[in-house]
Amino acid sequence: MTEAAIVSTEHLSKWYGQVIGLNDVTLSVAGGVTGLLGPNGAGKSTLLKLITGQLKPSKGAVRVLGEPVWGNPAIYLRMGVCPEQDAFYDRMTGLEWLAALLRLQGYGEREAVAAGVAALEQVDLQEAANKRIGAYSKGMRQRVKLAQSIAHSPDLLILDEPLSGMDPLARRKTIRLLRTWAASGKNVIVSSHVLHEIEALTSNILLMHNGRVLAEGNVHQIRDLIDEHPHTVCIRSRHPRELARELVAHDDLLSLRFEDGAVYVQTARPDVFYARLTGMAAADPTGDIYEVTSPDDNLQAVFDYLVKS
Amino acid sequence: MPIHRERYRRREDGLDVRGRAWVVIALQGLRALTRKRAFLYLMLVAWIPCVIRGVQIYVVANFPQASFLAVTGRTFRDFLDQQELFVFFITVYAGSGLIADDIRANALQLYLSRPITRTQYVAGKLATLMAALAFVTWVPATLLLILEPLFAGNSTFIRHNLYLIPAVAIFSLVEVAVGAFTMLALSSLSKSRWFVAVMYAGFAFFTQAIFGATRVATQSTAFSWIAAFSNLAQVGDVIFRLPPRYETPPIVSAMFLVALVVVSAAVLNRRIRAIEVVT
Amino acid sequence: MSADSTPRRPLSFLTATLRIFDIAVGQLLWSRRTVFMALAAGGPVVLALVLRALDASGVSALRVNGARVGGPVMFGGMIWLLYLRFVVPVLGAFYGTALVSDEVDDRTITYLFTRPIARGSIVVGKYLAYLACTVLVVLPSVMAAYVLLTPIGGGSIAETFPLLLADLGLLALGLAVYGAVFALIGASVPRPLVVSLILVFGWEQLALVVPGYLRQFTVAYYLQSLVPHAMPHDETMTAIQSLFSEPPSAPSSIFSLCLILVVALGFAAHALQTREYVLEQ
Numbered sequence: 001m002t003e004a005a006i007v008s009t010e011h012l013s014k015w016y017g018q019v020i021g022l023n024d025v026t027l028s029v030a031g032g033v034t035g036l037l038g039p040n041g042a043g044k045s046t047l048l049k050l051i052t053g054q055l056k057p058s059k060g061a062v063r064v065l066g067e068p069v070w071g072n073p074a075i076y077l078r079m080g081v082c083p084e085q086d087a088f089y090d091r092m093t094g095l096e097w098l099a100a101l102l103r104l105q106g107y108g109e110r111e112a113v114a115a116g117v118a119a120l121e122q123v124d125l126q127e128a129a130n131k132r133i134g135a136y137s138k139g140m141r142q143r144v145k146l147a148q149s150i151a152h153s154p155d156l157l158i159l160d161e162p163l164s165g166m167d168p169l170a171r172r173k174t175i176r177l178l179r180t181w182a183a184s185g186k187n188v189i190v191s192s193h194v195l196h197e198i199e200a201l202t203s204n205i206l207l208m209h210n211g212r213v214l215a216e217g218n219v220h221q222i223r224d225l226i227d228e229h230p231h232t233v234c235i236r237s238r239h240p241r242e243l244a245r246e247l248v249a250h251d252d253l254l255s256l257r258f259e260d261g262a263v264y265v266q267t268a269r270p271d272v273f274y275a276r277l278t279g280m281a282a283a284d285p286t287g288d289i290y291e292v293t294s295p296d297d298n299l300q301a302v303f304d305y306l307v308k309s
Numbered sequence: 310m311p312i313h314r315e316r317y318r319r320r321e322d323g324l325d326v327r328g329r330a331w332v333v334i335a336l337q338g339l340r341a342l343t344r345k346r347a348f349l350y351l352m353l354v355a356w357i358p359c360v361i362r363g364v365q366i367y368v369v370a371n372f373p374q375a376s377f378l379a380v381t382g383r384t385f386r387d388f389l390d391q392q393e394l395f396v397f398f399i400t401v402y403a404g405s406g407l408i409a410d411d412i413r414a415n416a417l418q419l420y421l422s423r424p425i426t427r428t429q430y431v432a433g434k435l436a437t438l439m440a441a442l443a444f445v446t447w448v449p450a451t452l453l454l455i456l457e458p459l460f461a462g463n464s465t466f467i468r469h470n471l472y473l474i475p476a477v478a479i480f481s482l483v484e485v486a487v488g489a490f491t492m493l494a495l496s497s498l499s500k501s502r503w504f505v506a507v508m509y510a511g512f513a514f515f516t517q518a519i520f521g522a523t524r525v526a527t528q529s530t531a532f533s534w535i536a537a538f539s540n541l542a543q544v545g546d547v548i549f550r551l552p553p554r555y556e557t558p559p560i561v562s563a564m565f566l567v568a569l570v571v572v573s574a575a576v577l578n579r580r581i582r583a584i585e586v587v588t
Numbered sequence: 589m590s591a592d593s594t595p596r597r598p599l600s601f602l603t604a605t606l607r608i609f610d611i612a613v614g615q616l617l618w619s620r621r622t623v624f625m626a627l628a629a630g631g632p633v634v635l636a637l638v639l640r641a642l643d644a645s646g647v648s649a650l651r652v653n654g655a656r657v658g659g660p661v662m663f664g665g666m667i668w669l670l671y672l673r674f675v676v677p678v679l680g681a682f683y684g685t686a687l688v689s690d691e692v693d694d695r696t697i698t699y700l701f702t703r704p705i706a707r708g709s710i711v712v713g714k715y716l717a718y719l720a721c722t723v724l725v726v727l728p729s730v731m732a733a734y735v736l737l738t739p740i741g742g743g744s745i746a747e748t749f750p751l752l753l754a755d756l757g758l759l760a761l762g763l764a765v766y767g768a769v770f771a772l773i774g775a776s777v778p779r780p781l782v783v784s785l786i787l788v789f790g791w792e793q794l795a796l797v798v799p800g801y802l803r804q805f806t807v808a809y810y811l812q813s814l815v816p817h818a819m820p821h822d823e824t825m826t827a828i829q830s831l832f833s834e835p836p837s838a839p840s841s842i843f844s845l846c847l848i849l850v851v852a853l854g855f856a857a858h859a860l861q862t863r864e865y866v867l868e869q
Contacts, residue, residue, distance in 0.1 A: 016866060052702055056864045071861070073704045074598045081702040085867065087695035089611075091618055100611045104604065104703040106596040148699065347779060394790065402782050503693065504621075506781050507682050511624055514789070518674035519635060525665025525820045526639055526657060 004066075006031050006156055006187045007051055012060035014046050021046035023211040024060070029189060033182045035198035035219070036191035038208035044191040045084055047208070048160050051189070052081045065156060077105065080149035084160035086141055090134030094125055094144045097133060098151055105152040119151035120144070122177060124170070138165040146174065150181065157181065159190040163197050175200050195219075230254055231270040235277070236262045236291035243288065246280065262291075270294075330425040334433025339440060342403050351402060352444065355395035359449035362388050363456055370460040380457060382470050385450055386549040389480060393538065395445045396488055401509055404438045404492035406502035408581070413500040417581070427581045431493065438489040447481035472550060480548045484541055487566050491537070494573035497580035513538060530555040533562070540565045596704075601712075604705035608713025609720075612687075616721045621682065625722065628679055629729035632670045636736040643740045659740030660748050664817030666733055667755050671726070672811060676762040677788040679722050684770025685780035687714040688860060695867045708857030715771050715853060722763045727756050754816045762811050765845045768852040769807060775859040807848060810841040 007029040014022040022043045036044045049055040050062050053069040053076075062069055069075050089097055098116035099109075107115060120129050123143040128136065133144060142165050149157060159178075163171050178201055182188050192198050198205055199219050207215040207222060215222065237243045240263045244256055252269040267273040281289045342348050362384070368375045411417045420430055454473060458464045467473075495508045520536035533539040533555035540562035546552065547559045555562075599607065616622075639662060688711055691697035700710050734752050738745050766788075773787070774780040795802040796809060803809040812819070813835035836844070 054698060054701055054864075055866070073706060076702050076704040077596050077598065079702070081698070083695075083698045083702075085695040085698070087698075089615065089696060091615070100607075101699060101703065103607045103610070104599065104700070104705055106599055106704065347782075398782065398786060398790075401785065402779070501693070503686070503689070503781055506785075507621070507624060510781075510785055511627070511678065511682075514674055514678060515627065515631060518670045519631060521669035521673075521820075522632070522635055522662075522666050525669060526662040528657060 005029060007064050007189065009062045010060050012050060012057055012062055014050060014055060014058050020211050022050065025213050027206065027213055027216065031187045032204060033178065033188040033190065033202035035202045035205040036189060036208060037195060037198050037205050039193050042208040043211040044208055045160055048158055048191055052079065052158055078155040080152065080154035080157045082146050082149035082159040082162050088133045088141060091132060093130050093132055094120060095129040098148055101148050102151055115151050119147040122150065123147045124173060139167050139170050142166050143170060156187045159188065161191055163192065230266050230268055232264060232266050232294065233273065234262050234264050234293045235289060237288045239288050250276065331429040331433035331436060334430060335436035335440065338407065338434065338437030342441060348402060351399060355399065355445040356449060358388060358391050359453065362453050366453065366457050367460045380466065382473055382549055383551060385453065385473055385477060386545065386551060388453065389446060389450055389545065392446050396442055396484060397513065399441055399445060400488045400492050401506045403441045404489065405496055405505040405509065407434045407438060408493060408496040409499050409502045409505050431577050431581055434493055435489050438492065439485045442485040442488060443481060446484060447478060450477040450481065476548050480545050483544060483566065487541060487569060490570045490573035494576040497577055531557055533557045534565050537569060598704035601706050601709050604709035605713040605716065608710050609716050612714040612717035613720065616717055624682060625679065625725050628675045629725045632666055633729050633732045636733040640736045640740065657741065659737045659743035662740060663734055663737040665820045667815060667817055668820055671730060671759055672762065672815065675726060676759055677766050680763060680766025681770050681781065681784035681788055683718045683722060684767040685774035685784050687711060687718060687771050688775040689780050692865050692867065697865060707860045711771055711775055711856045711860045712853065715767060718767050719764055723760050726759060726763065730755060730759060751816045758811065758814045761845055765807050765849045768849045772852045772856040772859065775856045810836065810844045813841045814838055
């Protein structure tokens, strides 16, 4: 399962009236954990909804685990879905809800309760199993949502922003759970707009922007792109002119300007530049450099860069 | 003073509300409504009776043989009676989500954290619904009143029935205000516009059905006060100087309508808060 | 990780329907809508109690020209005015439209759509839950009203009991047919409740007073022909309606109602199977 494509799409497009949600996407997702990364409105949720058969493609085709997904309920025996929305049957307890959904997966009554309890244990909710979901905190709701998606032990787990709303501890546990899950030979597709969340889960990512897949591959390559593309750094110092003189002596500097008392430099090799800057700051006993920021050290900058290139 | 002794204190210089925030809320509400195709269709259908009445006025004014269709004060009363159905549907369609949607989206706190008072917020929402309802009651009825002398070529009818001008305005206002207050009060009680619509329709039809049953059991219409819309009809007859249709004294019907508006206002006063009390 | 080596197969349509029924019954009974069901079913009973109390106290309210209004007549009026014209269509509209649209509005439908079951079974299972709940609440209410009202004015329960059975059957059929029609509307249009109210209180009322064949496209036309009590003339509309009344025979009405039920439910299941629901974020 890990070698063959678990999800493949061909010229897949989805539009909502006049708005394009996904634009001519052709991709092939291999087994293991794949991160779907992109800013809000990039088309991640639309792609996941098409992959999980909640939406019908406007154009193109999608296959999951080798089968078409729209109008094919049997596929859900092998697929678990954790949707983005914070929606539940609030009057049910966590265990009742899981057991009811497991019954729809074909489990018998006792079996469903046992599998529900096991899934709640995995997400650390065993103590809240008999509490009404309406009384759960945001983080608990996220976890019970995750529990319903893994309870029937699917081959492929699809998670839309699963870590949002979780506290750091729950986040770490969930990441560990998903890694263990993947290590047992299962497949996971997880979406997020936060790079470090995805990095913590996998090195294999799909980068989306404006309804298109911009790049796919190893997260380190994306990191390299961040590092390699011209990078702007803003340095505030008590003596900006002297600092600028020091900086221009090196050939990795592409441009330099003064603005609001700060020095803005553009470098082609941020890794080298930062190493040197750290050395300069450490060596300067007067503490001339008091602030270093990078206006484009974020995902959006990479998207902008990839779109332009 | 130790920090734990500090308390939130009321601003002493009052709230400086520039402009009329309620107008902004009302206009925004109306704009949102008119963007919906279903609402426009509903409005269009609601104007069909007005077109038919217009044709009636034209025919009567120009063809003497159609005198059996003669326009009287009752014609206008009947017209507004017919519009009740559209008033109901528009109230349900346009009114059910007015406050419920804000509660659902946690927008109530956002509104009230601006320099907008609760009264202005409610006034804005009321104005949205009342304007939409006036567009299918007062506006077409007044238009018909204007058309009559235009088609007839003289003002005899209007001069003899001058009371119709205030009657149309007062009855429209009563009808629109009762519907809007009741709907807004219900809308403030739930997060779901669907549930609000259910409550409103249930209230209207259930009271009517109970009145119908008592009517059969007692062979009398003395219990018409049970039904909200019967009270409206009863008061309407009096406003149009017609004999009341039910045996309930019109003053009793009027008191029930006033009570409905007062209870609705009290509910709105209690429910429209910037903070949500979790019970 | 959950260990599960048993290869599973998708549930059959019938099994999936029954499992959805299990979930839906709990949701229907313990929802805020229960207030309405209680009101709709309890209202007539309370009214019957009041009338019975008035009769027992000898108050003149229940006398027309000095003569008592008989209990069976009152009960017949209640069947027409409260149950047939209000409780049955309104419960059908409120619950029927909510079967699918509630899950769509609450965005919980995703959990059902991502299970190995035919989507059509969701609407059928929920419909059966609706029918079970409403029938179990409405029919006892009718029986209570009957027991309270019939003895007024010397009416005999034994003599009129077959009429009660006919009433119960008629109302159960009404709930079934209206529920199916509104389930179809709920699965097919975005604002189902408004459409349903227009259908019940607009179209059905209008079509019934128009001479010709239009009335055949209403549920009320067939249901009314099955009522074993005389239609009360409480309003102008009903007076006009009785003028043009040409009721179909009972077997033909039952056949038409069953046909409407099956077709509406079939289309509702089909709509759910093929329609795409874009959930609001």
